[in-house]
Amino acid sequence: MTYCVGMLLEKGLVMAADTRTNAGVDNVGKFKKLHTWEFPGERVFVLLTAGNLAVTQAVTSMLSEQIAHPPEMGETLKSAKTMFQAAHVVGSAVRAVKASDEGFLTANGEAFAASFIFGGQIGSEPPRLFNIYAAGNFIEATADTPFFQIGEHKYGKPILDRVARSSMELGEAAKMILVSFDSTLRSNLSVGLPIDLLTYETDKLKIEHTKRIGPDDPYFKMLSTEWSKALRTAFSNIEALDI
Amino acid sequence: MTYCVGMLLEKGLVMAADTRTNAGVDNVGKFKKLHTWEFPGERVFVLLTAGNLAVTQAVTSMLSEQIAHPPEMGETLKSAKTMFQAAHVVGSAVRAVKASDEGFLTANGEAFAASFIFGGQIGSEPPRLFNIYAAGNFIEATADTPFFQIGEHKYGKPILDRVARSSMELGEAAKMILVSFDSTLRSNLSVGLPIDLLTYETDKLKIEHTKRIGPDDPYFKMLSTEWSKALRTAFSNIEALDI
Numbered sequence: 416m417t418y419c420v421g422m423l424l425e426k427g428l429v430m431a432a433d434t435r436t437n438a439g440v441d442n443v444g445k446f447k448k449l450h451t452w453e454f455p456g457e458r459v460f461v462l463l464t465a466g467n468l469a470v471t472q473a474v475t476s477m478l479s480e481q482i483a484h485p486p487e488m489g490e491t492l493k494s495a496k497t498m499f500q501a502a503h504v505v506g507s508a509v510r511a512v513k514a515s516d517e518g519f520l521t522a523n524g525e526a527f528a529a530s531f532i533f534g535g536q537i538g539s540e541p542p543r544l545f546n547i548y549a550a551g552n553f554i555e556a557t558a559d560t561p562f563f564q565i566g567e568h569k570y571g572k573p574i575l576d577r578v579a580r581s582s583m584e585l586g587e588a589a590k591m592i593l594v595s596f597d598s599t600l601r602s603n604l605s606v607g608l609p610i611d612l613l614t615y616e617t618d619k620l621k622i623e624h625t626k627r628i629g630p631d632d633p634y635f636k637m638l639s640t641e642w643s644k645a646l647r648t649a650f651s652n653i654e655a656l657d658i
Numbered sequence: 659m660t661y662c663v664g665m666l667l668e669k670g671l672v673m674a675a676d677t678r679t680n681a682g683v684d685n686v687g688k689f690k691k692l693h694t695w696e697f698p699g700e701r702v703f704v705l706l707t708a709g710n711l712a713v714t715q716a717v718t719s720m721l722s723e724q725i726a727h728p729p730e731m732g733e734t735l736k737s738a739k740t741m742f743q744a745a746h747v748v749g750s751a752v753r754a755v756k757a758s759d760e761g762f763l764t765a766n767g768e769a770f771a772a773s774f775i776f777g778g779q780i781g782s783e784p785p786r787l788f789n790i791y792a793a794g795n796f797i798e799a800t801a802d803t804p805f806f807q808i809g810e811h812k813y814g815k816p817i818l819d820r821v822a823r824s825s826m827e828l829g830e831a832a833k834m835i836l837v838s839f840d841s842t843l844r845s846n847l848s849v850g851l852p853i854d855l856l857t858y859e860t861d862k863l864k865i866e867h868t869k870r871i872g873p874d875d876p877y878f879k880m881l882s883t884e885w886s887k888a889l890r891t892a893f894s895n896i897e898a899l900d901i
Binding site: 567569570572573574576577578584585586587589590591593594598601602603612614624634637638641642643645646647648649650652653654655656657658 | 810812813815816817819820821827828829830832833834836837841844845846855857867877880881884885886888889890891892893895896897898899900901
């Protein structure tokens with residue numbers, strides 16, 4: 416399984432993905448699920464992927480190949496004029512992989528499973544964030560719901576539901592997302608460290624801050640310990656049910 | 659959907675179930691999913707149910723009818739000599755409903771979905787707790803894993819994973835389970851108030867404490883507010899990621 420969170424803030428984007436993949440519990444691997452394309456001063460894109468790894472890697476490879484060798488028809492991530500168009504480019508790549516592979520997957524008893532969180536900024540347009548489905552269609556984040564989750568999303572949703580606001584600082588949002596990962600990691604073995612974390616500040620048009628967070632990362636260790644302690648204290652401070 | 663938690667403590671049992679049922683989002687109902695059978699001084703049983711409501715109601719009705727009109731062969735909840743035998747009685751009822759209904763459900767494109775948490779005490783045997791599956795087989799709680807969840811279990815699992823200990827007092831365990839419900843209620847519309855909560859003290863051999871917790875319950879309102887406040891404070895107290 417996988418856990419990814421993307422959040423659209425007034426001040427930018429925070430995107431995070433774990434790196435564990437598994438086919439059953441006895442075939443566990445480590446693969447990057449946070450992918451970036453960057454044209455400094457012009458545009459940046461971040462894609463988080465969940466689902467069948469062969470499908471999601473095919474999509475990211477296709478997006479890169481299109482940039483290197485632009486097709487005669489249609490846009491690429493390099494040529495798209497808006498983030499809406501760029502999300503269409505990703506959706507079209509998903510549809511192309513679906514058209515080529517779904518029959519073979521189905522014949523093998525497997526489903527065409529893939530989902531994506533896609534964020535970025537092009538030129539003077541504000542940053543935008545999309546949740547792209549296996550059908551290639553997508554929805555866009557707004558101030559009402561500024562975050563998307565894909566993969567094993569339920570364990571880590573309560574903290575986001577309580578705390579997420581699009582007015583947060585990038586560092587606060589990153590902290591919140593890491594708390595959400597901490598809860599997920601504790602309760603589900605299919606999500607594992609390291610976490611890839613990217614923060615993007617609006618209008619920078621380049622990627623300055625990415626961080627791979629492993630088990631020895633001092634900030635994540637502190638956060639995990641302090642959060643556990645604080646939860647226990649908070650829990651003790653509430654009076655027990657009088658029965 | 660549904661959310662139920664059952665916990666086995668050194669001092670007894672705590673069992674809780676929500677009351678929302680839904681077939682799609684436009685057909686929402688309220689049904690009791692916490693069922694009890696009591697023979698004061700002799701034995702008590704609590705059954706929490708999740709899954710297809712027709713299936714789970716058939717199982718509970720069958721268990722009651724067997725007590726009223728004991729079959730010539732086999733045990734009933736009234737005659738079982740141990741909780742292990744009583745769990746078998748429940749499992750057999752599940753298998754009987756499966757044998758009679760599964761073909762019709764499948765023909766209608768529906769699955770035979772049902773799961774149960776079954777706890778209780780018979781005579782001088784200590785209280786025991788079981789998770790009974792749709793196949794009628796079951797597992798039993800131990801001190802290592804003293805709780806079971808069925809239904810929409812992921813949102814409320816992190817707090818249980820962090821706090822649950824079989825040495826807890828009944829009132830503390832009830833508080834923890836209500837925090838777990840609070841997180842689930844906030845993040846998933848298919849789980850709804852009121853919550854039925856039962857606490858059973860070892861060796862009482864009768865049911866003294868049941869409580870239906872609705873939106874106006876003062877304890878649950880306090881817990882929900884205080885927990886939210888405490889989480890926000892705990893979150894604020896952790897330093898943000900320095901980016």
